[in-house]
Amino acid sequence: MLERAELSWIDAPSPNFDDRKLPVSIIVLHYTGMKTAEEAIERLRDPAYKVSSHYLVAEDGQIVRLVDEGKRAWHAGKSHWRGVTDINSASVGIEICNPGHEFGYRPFPDEQMDAVIRLTHAIKQRHGVTRGNIVGHSDIAPARKQDPGELFPWGKLARLRLALPRPTKNLMDPGWGDAGFLLALERFGYDVSDPLAATVAFQRRFRPELIDGTIDAECRMILLALLLPKPQGDE
Secondary structure (H helix, E strand, C coil): CCCCCCCCCEECCCCCEEECCCCCCEEEEEECCCCCHHHHHHHHCCCCCCCCCCEEECCCCCEEECCCCCEEECCCCCCCECCECCHHHHEEEEEECCCHHHHCCCCCCHHHHHHHHHHHHHHHHHHCCCHHHEEEHHHHCCCCCCCCCCCCCHHHHHHCCCCCCCCCCCCCCCCCCHHHHHHHHHHHCCCCCCHHHHHHHHHHHHCCCCCCCCCCHHHHHHHHHHHCCCCCCCC
16 A cells, blocks of 8 residues: 555755765654744754754645755754664654644644655665664654654554554563663663663653653563564564
């Protein structure tokens, strides 16, 4: 179904880009955190702000292309994922229109998510991105960011193999202490220099119903399952 879906967009070029230094291996999903799509597009095209993304998806599903995928858009900021620190060079960034936690965070409409899914699938296929490298802004910058947030329907993407699923079966507690959990979390891909922020980011992504920063048995079990070989693993 995804292969046959037609994908189109409006071009609204941003001057905020430069040359890539790495091949694309990551897709980063953001929310705009602004009141309207028009405000977000204006910000992403303003040379004074020095921010951009490759795409923006409006709430009605309209896709806007701001920067060509061959170029390095400026969406990730200071960030880290699986040993990569120049995330902008290694990623395609998608901004998803949502007011965010500051202006009235709300669920993402079906029309918008349909467009996000089709766009993510097309980028994944083009660049051979693994589903473990389709991440949120909070995953790559846990101390600074919380988007796309706990209302983002990662499960929809996971069912189409566009993100890692939340493990739910045959969970076992490895009995790690906090230090062991953080070592495992770093191995999975997170920057754990701020342990609380990293734990919160992990919970926001894989256990959004309880985001308290506490490393408990459920967090340990979920992380262990994510680190195990396939079928729960990255592919």
